[in-house]
Amino acid sequence: MFRRTTRRALRTTTRRTARRTALVASAAVLTLATGCGAADMTRQASPFANAGGAKTVTLSVQSWVGAQANVAVAQYLLEHELGYRVDTVQVDEVPAWDALSQGRVDALLEDWGHPEQEQRYVKDKKTVTRAGDLGVTGHIGWYVPTYFAERHPDIKDWRNLDKYADEFRTPESGSKGQLMDGSPSYVTNDKALVENLDLDYQVVFAGSEAAQITQIRQFAKERKPFLTYWYSPQWLFEKVPMTEVKLPPHEEGCDADPAKVACGYPHTPLQKYLNTDFAETGGEAAAFLKKFRWTTEDQNEVSLMIADQKLSPDEAAKAWVQRHESTWRAWLP
């Protein structure tokens, strides 16, 4: 009796494996046979997607923690409430637009404003669809640590920056003050700004958000003065309080010519975008991602758990989900 069950189980397993192998093999043969047919590479999902026959959604993650927080919570709810399998791909914003258009990823949850990409993919090619506000407003600016701003209140105006240039010097910036910029994927006009506002500063690119955060924390530990490009919402403000330095006010179109920019950065309501096909046929997952909308405080709560308490994104999302049921209930289709 026992033996028979095992054998049957064995047979079903082998049969299942065989069927799967046959499927893969026939797909391979199909491509070979249709070698003369067209192969649209804009319709190829990741080879790791849908393994084991699950419904899969692929989300793009950008390098900053806020974006990780969005994705972590969306992923947790998609997996635990809607029964999807979620794949994530780490990719910067601009390549993410391209990946969205190609269907390599299904959604971009936090876009900081890329008019050129929007024109190309949303308006012209119609391969990407808007999915509404994320609910968070982003703002870029120049910041000094609050402990420094309290000692020197006049630092809060850009006109007084030159007075303190010496204090912001590092070996890397040489004889000028250091303005630390971050990842190359960020939207920034800082080089032009320093030039056009005629400041005695040298822009030093940290090259990645991770490097920038690490450096800021080292400075803060020693309570050293520093001037950095930074943005909100950002969890680091909780750990290292920073005060914004006022730049000339932003007006519509004042940053149109990158060489002549002499104004600060706008406040941007962050946007979500979906692959058009996915938006139309993505079923519950697409409906859920369109409704996903939370606040700056929510996002920071999750970000802080990920980046500072070193919880995994999944654990952080779980903790937030347990505490905010009323918020996310409304997102479910």
Added chain:
Amino acid sequence: MATITAAPARTLPAFLKNRAVAKLAVLAVLALVLVPLAHARWASGTWPDALTVDLSGPLTGASDWIIDNRDSHPLFLYFFGHVSNAVVLSVRAVYLALLAAGWAGVTALGAFVAWRAAGARLALGTAAAFLACGLLGMWVPTMQTLALMTVAVLASVLVGALLGLAAGLSDRLDRVLRPVLDTMQVLPAFAYLLPVVLVFGIGVPAAVLATVVYAAPPMARLTALGLRGADRGVLEAVESLGATSRQRLLTARIPLARKELLLGVNQTIMMALSMAVIASVIGAGGLGDRVYQALASVDVGAALAAGIPIVLLAVVLDRVTGAAGAGDSGAGAAPAGRRAWPYALGAAVAVAVAGRLAGRTDWPDAWTANIAEPVNRAVDWMTGHLYTGIPVIGGTADWAGRFTTWVLDPLRDGLQWLPWWSVLLVVAASAWLIGTWRTTLTAVLAMAAIGVLGVWEPSLDTLSQVLAAVAVTLVLGVATGVAAARSDRVERLLRPVLDVCQTMPQFVYLIPVVALAGVGRAPAVAAAVVYALPAVVRITAQGLRQVDPAALESARSLGATSGQQLRQVQLPLARRSLLLAVNQGVVLVLAVVIIGGLVGGGALGYDVVFGLAQGDLATGLVAGAAIVCLGLTLDRVTQPTDRRTAKGA
């Protein structure tokens, strides 16, 4: 080559008989004629604007064209589309097979293969390595990386073997392919991710293709070497038996080249694995992606948890393929194995099936160990205590600051201050002294191309970082290499450390390095030193050990002290190895200094990352091309006249 330069020397005065002096004299004459001309026409210190070509217009045009035509143009539909499709399907097939085998099955089969190829000890090691990957909670990413690697390695081996076959059988093809392979080998992988991404989009196909470009050359080179090196006597014997040329190839030349072929596979695997991490920047998934994501949240512990499986895979694959290549050690290690292996295979399959039946194909969540937390605590402690304020010697940040101010700044400013033609002259002189007029020409043209591309200043900035890092690497590397060559104990102790340094993904170092040295060029240099050191240590130690024992013996009998033996016998005799160490050091340092763009290295590395992040082909590709040119220049300038066999020691 020597004949060409020596020929005029015969008619020249006696002091010019010396070849080096003759070369320099020729250069001096050339400079006397050309420099005033150049100076009269473009009197500027940096590269003259008149000699640059602005490629941003055409490059942006090309990038737009690709994006607009990617889903409709026949080139994409009928060629790239199928390539991409084939890659996706094969990676998927391997991945599903691995998942279907389950963790028990994969471990058992892995151990079985290792046992057949390399004996019982490595079989145990392999099984332990797989289990460790699971224990770290990295089973699924490990399988994704393994699937990607399998396809990439197979493709690289296939492409490499075909190229190598062509080069091995035809002298003309060999001459044509040689510079192509040379160039492929000095390309830092980071530089050509962008064009691949543009054509294939982010994801697995782009990653696999970038890996093939990176990993195929050693296979090609070693295949050609193996075919050319086949024993003449055996070949003649086979020929006298009346074998056709195809039979000769299949029955004699390829089997005789077995050792080189397997070494080629080994090299290809190692390079593909190091690329698997870099490719995470373009969405390859797997372990590399975990390292990269951990980096984004400044989580060294999590990065390490994903980095360790990469190291384990690398060490296991290296040892297993290495043992298989070392001759008959596989059979020798398990003489009884000849009869036992069907049983072992049966046992491995049984384990896989049992795992499936038990419904345990996924690694159980409960069996994972969280190493991230303790590691992060250790890193925090270290950076907290070493960063600054240590009495007398100062903290790491102070060192980095001093290194930047006293070494990097003067070096960069000096290089950028030098008139452009004098840089070309220095390049020409150093390349010619060590190599041939051909390598000199390549070096000078590559350096000039940097100017033409309009990135002279950032390239010299990068060059200054490379030079500083190479200097540090050589000082540390040769000293350690000497120590390792003179004591077996030191060498045994060093081996695992070197393995880890060499195979740990560079991304893992970046955050601790910033935490210790602050943002800037110093951490980029530090990361490069850590990465390039092992190769230099290994080559130096090997070179010193290979010094003819008779020479040493005679020196000893003449009463030379151990220091004298080292300075007057071993080091001069190992000159060739030392030069190779310099060359490898330079190539490896360049590859990491570029990645240093991620921690404030600036210059070309930053431009490449910028191009990738902003989809800006004009910036990224020009910087990438400049890196390639810089790589070529540096390689040629440090290249001993005869070729090396493979990259990565």
